[in-house]
Amino acid sequence: MKIDPSSPADLSAQIAAAIRESIVGGQLIVDERLPSEAELADHFNVSRPTVREALKRLAAQSLIRTQRGATGGAFVNRLSFEDAYSQQITTSTLLLSMNAVSFDTACEARYALERACAPLSAQRRSPDHLATMRAEIHRQSQPGLTDEAFCASDVDFHRALVDGAGNPVLSYQLAGAVEAMQPLMNMITFTARDRAAIVALHTRIANAVEAQNSNAACAALSDLEAETRGLAQSVFAARAARSNVDAP
Amino acid sequence: MKIDPSSPADLSAQIAAAIRESIVGGQLIVDERLPSEAELADHFNVSRPTVREALKRLAAQSLIRTQRGATGGAFVNRLSFEDAYSQQITTSTLLLSMNAVSFDTACEARYALERACAPLSAQRRSPDHLATMRAEIHRQSQPGLTDEAFCASDVDFHRALVDGAGNPVLSYQLAGAVEAMQPLMNMITFTARDRAAIVALHTRIANAVEAQNSNAACAALSDLEAETRGLAQSVFAARAARSNVDAP
DNA sequence: GACTTTTAAATGTCTGACAAATGAAAATTG
DNA sequence: CAATTTTCATTTGTCAGACATTTAAAAGTC
Numbered sequence: 001m002k003i004d005p006s007s008p009a010d011l012s013a014q015i016a017a018a019i020r021e022s023i024v025g026g027q028l029i030v031d032e033r034l035p036s037e038a039e040l041a042d043h044f045n046v047s048r049p050t051v052r053e054a055l056k057r058l059a060a061q062s063l064i065r066t067q068r069g070a071t072g073g074a075f076v077n078r079l080s081f082e083d084a085y086s087q088q089i090t091t092s093t094l095l096l097s098m099n100a101v102s103f104d105t106a107c108e109a110r111y112a113l114e115r116a117c118a119p120l121s122a123q124r125r126s127p128d129h130l131a132t133m134r135a136e137i138h139r140q141s142q143p144g145l146t147d148e149a150f151c152a153s154d155v156d157f158h159r160a161l162v163d164g165a166g167n168p169v170l171s172y173q174l175a176g177a178v179e180a181m182q183p184l185m186n187m188i189t190f191t192a193r194d195r196a197a198i199v200a201l202h203t204r205i206a207n208a209v210e211a212q213n214s215n216a217a218c219a220a221l222s223d224l225e226a227e228t229r230g231l232a233q234s235v236f237a238a239r240a241a242r243s244n245v246d247a248p
Numbered sequence: 249m250k251i252d253p254s255s256p257a258d259l260s261a262q263i264a265a266a267i268r269e270s271i272v273g274g275q276l277i278v279d280e281r282l283p284s285e286a287e288l289a290d291h292f293n294v295s296r297p298t299v300r301e302a303l304k305r306l307a308a309q310s311l312i313r314t315q316r317g318a319t320g321g322a323f324v325n326r327l328s329f330e331d332a333y334s335q336q337i338t339t340s341t342l343l344l345s346m347n348a349v350s351f352d353t354a355c356e357a358r359y360a361l362e363r364a365c366a367p368l369s370a371q372r373r374s375p376d377h378l379a380t381m382r383a384e385i386h387r388q389s390q391p392g393l394t395d396e397a398f399c400a401s402d403v404d405f406h407r408a409l410v411d412g413a414g415n416p417v418l419s420y421q422l423a424g425a426v427e428a429m430q431p432l433m434n435m436i437t438f439t440a441r442d443r444a445a446i447v448a449l450h451t452r453i454a455n456a457v458e459a460q461n462s463n464a465a466c467a468a469l470s471d472l473e474a475e476t477r478g479l480a481q482s483v484f485a486a487r488a489a490r491s492n493v494d495a496p
Numbered sequence: 497g498a499c500t501t502t503t504a505a506a507t508g509t510c511t512g513a514c515a516a517a518t519g520a521a522a523a524t525t526g
Numbered sequence: 527c528a529a530t531t532t533t534c535a536t537t538t539g540t541c542a543g544a545c546a547t548t549t550a551a552a553a554g555t556c
Contacts, residue, residue, distance in 0.1 A: 010539070012304060024338065030346055036506060047541045049297050052507090056260060056301040057308035063342070068507045069549025079342045087339055090272065092421075094311070094327045098278055101417060108368070109417035116364035120356070169349060169357035169425075173340075177421055258508070284537060295510045300538085316538045317518030 003044055011046050012053035019054065023063055023076055034064065034074040062087065081168055085175045092176030093183060103184055103232045110177045111225035114158065117165045117174060118205075118221060119214035125164035132160035133206045140199050143192075150195065151185045157202055164209065188235050197227055251292055259294050260301035267302065271311055271324055282312065282322040310335065329416055333423045340424030341431060351432055351480045358425045359473035362406065365413045365422060366453075366469060367462035373412035380408035381454045388447050391440075398443065399433045405450055412457065436483050445475055 001022060003014040022028045035043065040051045055074055058064045062083040064074045096106055121129070136157035140150055155178055162174045190198075201224040208216035249270060251262040270276045283291065288299045303322055306312045310331040312322045344354055369377070384405035388398060403426055410422045438446075449472040456464035 012539085013307075016308065020338075024342065026345075038506085049300075049542095050540060052297075053301055053304045053539095056304045059261075060264070060305035060308040061338070066507065067549085068547070070503090070505050071550055072506050072548080074507090078346050079339070081343065081347065084339050084343045088336070090268075090309070091327070091332050091335055094272065095329065095332045095420065096417070097274075098326050099329065105415055106417050109415050109421060112364040112368060112413075112415075112418060113361060113421060116360040120360060165360075167353055167357050167360075169344070169354050170360060172343065173357060173361060173421060173425055177417075260508090286537085297511095298509065301508095314538065315518085316516070318534090318536045319519055320517080320537050322538090 001043070005045070010053075011044070012050050012057065015040070015044055015046070015051065015054035016057040019058060020061075020063060023058075028076050030076050030078045032076050034076070036073055081172055084172055088172060088176040089179045092180035096180050097183060103236070104229055106181055106184060107225060107229050107232070110181050111221055111228075113174055113177050114161065115218045115221050117162045117170055118209070118217040120167060120170070121161055121164035122209045122212045122214040122217050124166045125209050126166075129160045129164035130206065130210055133157055133202070133209070136160065137199055137202045137206060140195065140202065147188070147190055148186055150190055151182055154185065154198070155179060155182055161205065161209065184232075188232060190231075194231055198224070201227060249291070253293070258301075259292075260298050260305065263288070263292055263294070263299065263302035264305040267306060268309075268311060271306075276324050278324050278326045280324050282324070284321055329420055332420055336420060336424040337427045340428035344428050345431060351484070352477055354429055354432060355473060355477050355480070358429050359469055359476075361422055361425045362409065363466045363469050365410045365418055366457070366465040368415060368418070369409055369412035370457050370460045370462040370465050372414040373457050374414075377408045377412035378454065378458055381405055381450070381457070384408065385447055385450045385454060388443065388450065395436070395438055396434055398438055399430055402433065402446070403427060403430055409453065409457065432480075436480060438479075442479055446472070449475060 001018045003011065003018055005011070007014060019028070019034070028034070034040065034055075037048050037051050037055070040054075041048045044051065055064065055066065058074075059066065062077055062079055065077045066072070066074045095101070136153045139145070139153045140157075145153075158178050159171075159175075162178065163171050165171070201220055204220040205217055205224070208214075208220055249266045251259065251266055253259070255262060267276070267282070276282070282288070282303075285296050285299050285303070288302075289296045292299065303312065303314065306322075307314065310325055310327055313325045314320070314322045343349070384401045387393070387401045388405070393401075406426050407419075407423075410426065411419050413419070449468055452468040453465055453472070456462075456468055
């Protein structure tokens with residue numbers, strides 16, 4: 001592990017990269033203890049604050065964890081699915097909100113991915129997943145539900161569908177696609193009729209999954225995609241028309 | 249933006265979380281300049297090194313960038329697709345390598361997701377994507393190619409397939425699934441016969457995509473999945489048998 | 497032997513300082 | 527006056543040294 005002191009890049013960034021390579025490359029294994037900050041500072045010929053900045057960078061990516069005390073130090077962290085989920089969601093959400101990704105593009109990606117899960121979910125879904133889907137459908141039918149609560153329930157419904165596939169890697173990959181859509185969906189006002197249509201489609205999906213009919217599930221998902229995109233389009237069109245009148 | 253000095257969590261972690269919330273929540277917009285380190289230290293009642301550790305955490309997630317000089321400082325960063333890709337790949341790779349995810353589980357997820365892209369790719373692929381796929385197939389047919397180069401070419405082929413869908417969000421989501429498999433694939437030794445079978449399947453996929461036949465593309469992908477899983481199974485079985493003899 | 501105290505090692509934080517980069521203002525020059 | 531150069535203030539990057547806090551192991555005590 002070497003760094004180049006004459007490089008224009010920050011020393012702490014270089015050190016973080018060097019250690020990261022060692023972890024990704026397998027030279028440092030899970031739960032192994034890194035040298036102490038003082039030893040690292042010595043090794044890289046930098047000061048302790050610089051080493052600390054490097055370690056904080058790695059901690060931010062959940063690559064290491066630190067522990068105080070006599071036997072403390074920095075340890076290579078086992079990246080849990082949970083940590084990976086939340087990183088994935090944060091990244092996806094920011095990516096969509098900061099890059100003027102159109103609603104259609106995000107929606108298309110999300111439903112394409114969900115249709116990839118549907119056959120597996122239809123095949124393997126547990127009673128638990130079905131129960132969650134039914135419960136969320138019921139919640140969505142309640143009158144007086146705020147738009148945000150409706151969207152949150154929508155996310156939970158789709159998560160149950162994805163988790164039903166019983167493949168944690170798939171669940172992880174889909175987490176970003178499903179959750180990152182929520183802020184976009186929150187921009188939509190759902191009328192009672194819109195909600196009824198969505199609930200009906202959710203019911204079709206749940207029925208298809210329960211009947212282990214993957215074709216029907218995919219078809220229902222496609223219809224839901226069309227419904228969602230149409231809904232968004234009319235909302236955005238109305239908004240654009242209004243702003244044209246307000247500020248000609 | 250407030251922090252709790254009596255909390256057991258690191259101050260730098262708390263400060264990072266507070267700023268992150270402001271970015272994700274939209275209080276800080278892209279390219280906006282954060283207060284200087286000295287001002288932040290003042291605001292949070294901590295020292296500058298502590299603030300710096302917090303900022304490095306955010307920089308590690310590409311949430312901010314820093315610039316030196318008179319008008320320098322920390323700026324909210326527009327998360328580029330490129331940055332998001334590489335974060336996604338790092339996270340996915342570590343998740344697979346650290347969590348004893350079976351080859352089958354990872355493989356199933358990957359091909360399920362690719363089949364989600366295939367219809368869109370068949371519909372929209374540009375001549376460029378087709379050319380890349382053909383070129384990689386040609387490279388894979390070269391004798392004397394190392395196993396690692398073969399795997400790298402495999403990844404490039406599949407990336408072209410995914411990018412053919414013309415949906416950057418989909419490409420981003422798939423990047424992790426495709427690239428994270430490479431280390432697992434690298435554990436396999438490909439015989440000439442294995443390679444021929446894979447090249448034949450790749451050709452079938454490319455032909456189907458060129459003919460805009462999404463059903464054929466999905467079918468070929470399913471066959472490739474079966475081929476890959478079978479291959480991995482026999483390799484791992486042979487390895488297990490050998491180690492049983494070596495160390496009874 | 498069980499309990500308490502001490503101690504050493506490690507991270508967490510602070511203070512103060514200097515170096516280096518950088519853009520803007522001021523001074524200089526044609 | 528315009529163009530160029532110089533100066534300068536601001537800000538991040540780095541360093542050195544110190545103290546606080548936490549933690550587990552070692553030493554001491556009953």
